[in-house]
Amino acid sequence: MSNRSFALVAFAFAVAFAAASQLIPNEYFFTAAYTVLQFVILATAWNILGGYTGYVNFGSAAFFAIGAYSTVVLYNAFKAPLPVMIVAGTLVAGLAGLGLGYLTLRLRGVFFAIASLALSVVLFTFIVNWDYVGGARGAYVLQPREVPFGLPRYIHLLYVVMVLQAAVALVVARAIEKSTIGRGLAAIRDDELAAECSGVPTLRLKIFSTMVSCALMGMAGTTFPYYLSFIEPSSAFSLSYAVNSIAMPLIGGMMSWIGPLIGAILLGSVQQLVQVMFSLGAWNLLIVGALLVLFVTLAPNGIMGWVETWRRRKGH
Amino acid sequence: MEGSTALVVNAIIAGLLLGGFYAAVSLGISISFGMLDVVNIAHPAFIILGSYVAYIVNDRFGLDPIVVSLVLSPLFFALGMALYRVYYICFEKRGQESLRGLAFFFGILFITEVTLVLIFGVDYRMVSTAYGDVTWRAGDVDLPMRLFVPFVVSLAMVIGVQLFLTHTFFGRAVLAVAQDQLALRLMGVNPVRVKELAFALSIATAGVAGAFLIVIQPVQPSIGREYIGLVFAVCVLGGMGSIWGTLIGALVLGLAESFTSTFFGPSWAPAVSFGLLLATLAFRPSGLLGR
Numbered sequence: 001m002s003n004r005s006f007a008l009v010a011f012a013f014a015v016a017f018a019a020a021s022q023l024i025p026n027e028y029f030f031t032a033a034y035t036v037l038q039f040v041i042l043a044t045a046w047n048i049l050g051g052y053t054g055y056v057n058f059g060s061a062a063f064f065a066i067g068a069y070s071t072v073v074l075y076n077a078f079k080a081p082l083p084v085m086i087v088a089g090t091l092v093a094g095l096a097g098l099g100l101g102y103l104t105l106r107l108r109g110v111f112f113a114i115a116s117l118a119l120s121v122v123l124f125t126f127i128v129n130w131d132y133v134g135g136a137r138g139a140y141v142l143q144p145r146e147v148p149f150g151l152p153r154y155i156h157l158l159y160v161v162m163v164l165q166a167a168v169a170l171v172v173a174r175a176i177e178k179s180t181i182g183r184g185l186a187a188i189r190d191d192e193l194a195a196e197c198s199g200v201p202t203l204r205l206k207i208f209s210t211m212v213s214c215a216l217m218g219m220a221g222t223t224f225p226y227y228l229s230f231i232e233p234s235s236a237f238s239l240s241y242a243v244n245s246i247a248m249p250l251i252g253g254m255m256s257w258i259g260p261l262i263g264a265i266l267l268g269s270v271q272q273l274v275q276v277m278f279s280l281g282a283w284n285l286l287i288v289g290a291l292l293v294l295f296v297t298l299a300p301n302g303i304m305g306w307v308e309t310w311r312r313r314k315g316h
Numbered sequence: 317m318e319g320s321t322a323l324v325v326n327a328i329i330a331g332l333l334l335g336g337f338y339a340a341v342s343l344g345i346s347i348s349f350g351m352l353d354v355v356n357i358a359h360p361a362f363i364i365l366g367s368y369v370a371y372i373v374n375d376r377f378g379l380d381p382i383v384v385s386l387v388l389s390p391l392f393f394a395l396g397m398a399l400y401r402v403y404y405i406c407f408e409k410r411g412q413e414s415l416r417g418l419a420f421f422f423g424i425l426f427i428t429e430v431t432l433v434l435i436f437g438v439d440y441r442m443v444s445t446a447y448g449d450v451t452w453r454a455g456d457v458d459l460p461m462r463l464f465v466p467f468v469v470s471l472a473m474v475i476g477v478q479l480f481l482t483h484t485f486f487g488r489a490v491l492a493v494a495q496d497q498l499a500l501r502l503m504g505v506n507p508v509r510v511k512e513l514a515f516a517l518s519i520a521t522a523g524v525a526g527a528f529l530i531v532i533q534p535v536q537p538s539i540g541r542e543y544i545g546l547v548f549a550v551c552v553l554g555g556m557g558s559i560w561g562t563l564i565g566a567l568v569l570g571l572a573e574s575f576t577s578t579f580f581g582p583s584w585a586p587a588v589s590f591g592l593l594l595a596t597l598a599f600r601p602s603g604l605l606g607r
Contacts, residue, residue: 250419297402
């Protein structure tokens with residue numbers, strides 16, 4: 001399928017899905033689905049760098065928070081309309097990714113991973129000390145009273161936005177994967193030295209994929225302050241984002257765009273269920289951590305890896 | 317002494333004491349990451365685990381946490397051996413250490429933290445020691461014993477490890493692994509076995525450092541995260557695989573943090589180590605004493 005037809009299908013599906021789910025009478029569905037979709041975007045974005053290029057980003061929470069806090073800044077400054085906030089958050093996160101990549105991607109991959117961890121603590125400290133966006137106390141970002149497009153509540157709008165953003169993330173990820181850029185990234189992942197020797201512009205490709213990946217993570221965070229109506233550093237920088245956006249692609253499978261999608265829907269829904277049944281956040285995180293370690297040791301290619309082996313066996 | 321001079325002198329002393337402790341915390345990473353090329357980002361988890369072990373024994377039996385940690389360090393050694401064996405079989409042997417190995421350690425870090433939260437809650441825990449409330453004073457200059465005792469023991473530990481690495485057969489084998497694994501194999505030494513024991517040593521130092529930590533300040537499970545950047549910052553700043561470099565890097569970082577919290581406020585202190593790490597990676601990735 002060409003990129004254009006995939007994009008058409010993805011957006012048609014997203015619109016149909018978003019429209020159909022408006023019939024669901026249960027408010028909780030939208031709250032829960034928002035979280036799962038958020039993870040779909042984060043996992044897909046992480047996989048562009050992690051899965052395609054082989055560089056581990058531990059700072060997903062930082063880029064997510066950049067998106068969220070750029071919304072807070074725009075809200076405090078001019079109550080900017082939502083689309084402006086989304087675009088701005090995406091751009092700022094992308095620029096941050098560009099900067100981080102430019103500084104550390106010349107070194108071994110480990111250093112990028114450690115620097116990404118470092119970045120989230122530096123940003124966290126910065127936000128905690130920045131009073132304009134609420135500092136450690138947090139800030140209120142109130143949902144507008146009027147909801148456009150005749151939707152009953154603001155959360156419905158946020159949900160629709162999230163569905164569309166997820167579609168954007170998937171289309172971008174798939175387009176990169178199928179393009180020459182994607183092949184270059186795969187070459188870097190398999191053997192960076194060999195790729196460099198064969199004339200693949202490794203540094204430029206790495207920086208590009210970092211930038212796109214981080215921008216999408218920022219995009220996922222832009223509507224977050226409206227979702228909670230209140231934002232504080234510890235919720236925006238929650239470790240849950242970092243660990244989930246790594247665990248989901250690893251569990252789903254990192255080789256193609258569909259793996260993170262499967263991982264995010266599966267793991268995200270399980271976490272929502274656990275939350276509803278036991279209302280214990282810590283157990284949730286324990287499950288994700290345990291699944292991450294189990295999969296990475298016992299099934300390194302994830303669920304899609306199983307599917308591949310099963311297909312190959314059937315083929316013979 | 318004038319007020320501001322006393323402030324500076326106190327900041328220097330506090331920074332050096334803190335730096336000594338940071339050296340103990342980063343010693344293990346300097347071995348596992350610097351020499352063995354095992355990127356153990358779960359290292360802080362074992363430090364916190366060490367804190368909690370010291371806390372439990374101190375709480376039940378009233379024993380000194382640092383003595384306890386030294387006595388119990390074989391337990392951490394064994395834990396380290398087991399962990400390296402899993403890591404070797406699942407990742408290093410298959411050549412997947414760069415991505416999946418990292419994710420594995422990240423998962424271990426996470427599981428340890430959440431398990432501790434589930435058992436002990438998020439309350440801060442502390443220990444009672446004979447010297448915890450004692451402070452020596454000379455004029456305006458303070459020397460708190462809760463920082464000084466860990467500082468002395470940690471210096472002893474760092475020097476001990478350095479002597480061990482340079483003066484014993486096994487220690488030299490560890491240094492050789494860091495330089496050329498193939499050559500070691502040709503000499504008839506099994507690098508995997510050497511790495512296993514050296515990694516175990518690194519985890520044992522983490523357990524002891526955990527006891528220092530809980531003597532210095534109250535501990536709760538998630539403060540381990542703050543140490544991830546710190547240990548790597550010290551290791552990279554000092555130069556990969558150099559124990560003296562680690563000591564110098566730790567002292568530099570301790571001083572930088574102490575000055576930041578004295579003159580800009582303690583809420584900025586966590587950013588110092590990470591800022592220093594980012595700056596080192598950007599401008600001098602080989603570190604101060606790097607090869």
